[in-house]
Amino acid sequence: MLDIVAVPFGYVIEFFYHITNNYTLALFFFAFVVKVVLFPLSIKQQKNQVKQAKLRPMEMAIRKKYAGRTDKPTQMKMNEEIQKLYSENNFSPLSGCLPMLLQFPIIIALYNVVINPLRYMLHLSADKITELANLAVKNGVMAIEQFTQVKEGVVQSVQSYETLYLANNMRGNFSAFADAVPELTEKALPNFSLFGLDLSGTPNFDVFKTGFSAEWLLFLIPILTFVVQFGSSRILKKLTYNSAMAQNGQGGCLMDFAMPMLSVFFCFIVPAAIAVYWIFQGIFGVLQQYVLVKMFPVPKPTEEEIKEAERQVNAIQKKKNKPKSLYQEDDEDYSDYAKELAARYAAEDAEADRLRAEKEAEEAAKSDSETPVLKDDRSEQKFERKSKKDK
Numbered sequence: 001m002l003d004i005v006a007v008p009f010g011y012v013i014e015f016f017y018h019i020t021n022n023y024t025l026a027l028f029f030f031a032f033v034v035k036v037v038l039f040p041l042s043i044k045q046q047k048n049q050v051k052q053a054k055l056r057p058m059e060m061a062i063r064k065k066y067a068g069r070t071d072k073p074t075q076m077k078m079n080e081e082i083q084k085l086y087s088e089n090n091f092s093p094l095s096g097c098l099p100m101l102l103q104f105p106i107i108i109a110l111y112n113v114v115i116n117p118l119r120y121m122l123h124l125s126a127d128k129i130t131e132l133a134n135l136a137v138k139n140g141v142m143a144i145e146q147f148t149q150v151k152e153g154v155v156q157s158v159q160s161y162e163t164l165y166l167a168n169n170m171r172g173n174f175s176a177f178a179d180a181v182p183e184l185t186e187k188a189l190p191n192f193s194l195f196g197l198d199l200s201g202t203p204n205f206d207v208f209k210t211g212f213s214a215e216w217l218l219f220l221i222p223i224l225t226f227v228v229q230f231g232s233s234r235i236l237k238k239l240t241y242n243s244a245m246a247q248n249g250q251g252g253c254l255m256d257f258a259m260p261m262l263s264v265f266f267c268f269i270v271p272a273a274i275a276v277y278w279i280f281q282g283i284f285g286v287l288q289q290y291v292l293v294k295m296f297p298v299p300k301p302t303e304e305e306i307k308e309a310e311r312q313v314n315a316i317q318k319k320k321n322k323p324k325s326l327y328q329e330d331d332e333d334y335s336d337y338a339k340e341l342a343a344r345y346a347a348e349d350a351e352a353d354r355l356r357a358e359k360e361a362e363e364a365a366k367s368d369s370e371t372p373v374l375k376d377d378r379s380e381q382k383f384e385r386k387s388k389k390d391k
Contacts, residue, residue, distance in 0.1 A: 009110060012030060013114070023192050028280050031281050034284075035284045043295075043296070050296050053300070055089055055091060057301040057306045114273070116163045119163065122188060126157065128181070132181070136177075171190070174189070229259060230257070
């Protein structure tokens, strides 16, 4: 299913690689193209934020009207008025989620394109990639431990990120694979080198046991990933309108650190080329949001707008005092839902009283139906007991 998106983008990244002859530069241009393709969805999301920001003063006024009361009918009334405000202005909070939902499968597909160059750049089948993996083990080019799906010393399948290692080893030992894939040339295999640094590898602390080498520079990748991820999240938070943050203030400091740290953790698991792609995505993400804010600036409500909104909300009420709780019967703002709720509770109470009265009536009728003991019968019983006692 993901191949519907992944295969076309595979040709895109292959095109950029043929132009640059460097996988890192190909990822750079590929990340830019991805942002351009998703830009219309980002525009829709930004417009939705602008509309929500314009409705913010009225929403704040409605919430202020019901502030301090947490009973369910009152909260239902408040949400009812907010939804009515959204409906009258053709705004849906869920419409901002649609672009994100559409982007999610695309992002998953793009991730597979980046980590699986043999499948999407060179268009090799999964069976052919597995065959090449076993050939690499047989010729001593790669160790069997470098593959996770192994059974009885045979590679059963190759995980997506493992194809990066395989492609890099094939390039360095092309003669060992030439007969297996005759249509493939050494030049077509991705070059993961960047200033002498192999981006198909991962940072390894064992390199510190020996003298200085280029592999030490791989530790710059997690550091740059953290800096870009943390910096971009802080910048995007300022550039992106969020109604929850507007209501509760700027927060989420823990998440600001947690997500970049999670990315750093993955930098020690996946090839460095993936982390480089994340860095490019973070940078382009900030630039894209900056352009969107310039194109569709999000308005910030002024004090005058907030006061005007409060005046409009208060003008709707017949009373100028603060609305009472919806549990009070004399509240003129009593919603239809609350009335229905109260009527339903009253009907349930009446039904319970009726059933209780019927049960009491049945018990009374049952006690009346028992045969009473007559006075003469009691006297006769008493005489019999006395006679037995005399004997």
